[in-house]
Amino acid sequence: MRYLHHFWLCPFSRKIRVILGEKKLDFELVFEKFWERREGFLKLNPAGQVPVLIEEKNLTLSDSNSIAEYLDEAYPDPKLIGSEANYKAEARRLVAWFDNKFYDEVTFPILEEKVFKRFMSMGQPQTEVIRAAKKNINYHLEYISWLIDRRNWLVGDEFSFADIAAASHISCLDYLGDIPWNDYDTAKTWYVRVKSRPSFRSLLNDRILGLNAPSHYANLDF
């Protein structure tokens, strides 16, 4: 059996869950309190971060980009990075946009203040940090809208790693009720299409103890 060490609201873990779902690969989730830096977990990934995929007995993979590329090569049906060089470059550029820029400007500050501080008993959330990060969301939703006005999915005709990365980050924030959907119809339409995919279903069923999602979180027609 394949095991994925993950944390519920980690966007990088969510990416791998969706990719495994798209490729119809069975796996079991292992909940990892990565901040406790458990010795057995550090042996799997010395960086101490989720996700970690135990693909088989002697093959442990870490870093979501490395895992994603591995899975796309080992299980190419469906191919999620594309097949043509320029398309792949655009997919990887957009994955980096969400995994680096969006994460630094939006996902990380909001998760740290609202979620990690609670789990790690690090004190009260700083409201000014949350406010600044929520302001940053607008620019990114505008960028998604701009792309979707021109393309079927974020990169082009096909659903790709870029859609999965973007939706994974957004789903974490949506769980916390932090996406201003009413102002972004085009981005919302795109997200409804992502949410409707069977690979996304398990994310929408996540319920985190002590953190309730808003009622629209799992609703496909919100």
Add this chain to the structure above:
Amino acid sequence: MRYLHHFWLCPFSRKIRVILGEKKLDFELVFEKFWERREGFLKLNPAGQVPVLIEEKNLTLSDSNSIAEYLDEAYPDPKLIGSEANYKAEARRLVAWFDNKFYDEVTFPILEEKVFKRFMSMGQPQTEVIRAAKKNINYHLEYISWLIDRRNWLVGDEFSFADIAAASHISCLDYLGDIPWNDYDTAKTWYVRVKSRPSFRSLLNDRILGLNAPSHYANLDF
């Protein structure tokens, strides 16, 4: 002609310079004060970051990982990501280690305090931030030593993207005199081998106005 928009002490720009050098591809450097967010540059890369590679008239690439993967596929001689799936996964894991973890813990805080604040007139460097980042270097030099005790290069037998990523970050810090080489013989031996490659030569010839490198910076036998 191929153009690379870069900043001298940007480790991600340095990665692409070395990759182009390894593949013996001609290019011209365009110095980009990315923090000024020049309109023409934002049209090339809306993320506003270097490096940006203008590969040909209608093909502009950004994000160092996307550029690196593109170049390795388009110009596979020599292949720098490897060819076997597990090897590639390890190469990508280590690239992420240096481009994310090392960058967050070491490169970024030191560059921000010592270099960006000066260029952007953002006030005095905070010595406690520099001190904490310099302390973090040790753990990473130990990890490089641990790997090099077991492998010829960081991933395995071949020189790869992982060596290029690691050495690009380290070369920026070495320019600032911040690597405690005397305590890390094994890591130093590895870095001397990287420095000796012709692809690395142009980085060692960099001289940044108002910032002098220590005498050992360009010395191959330091």
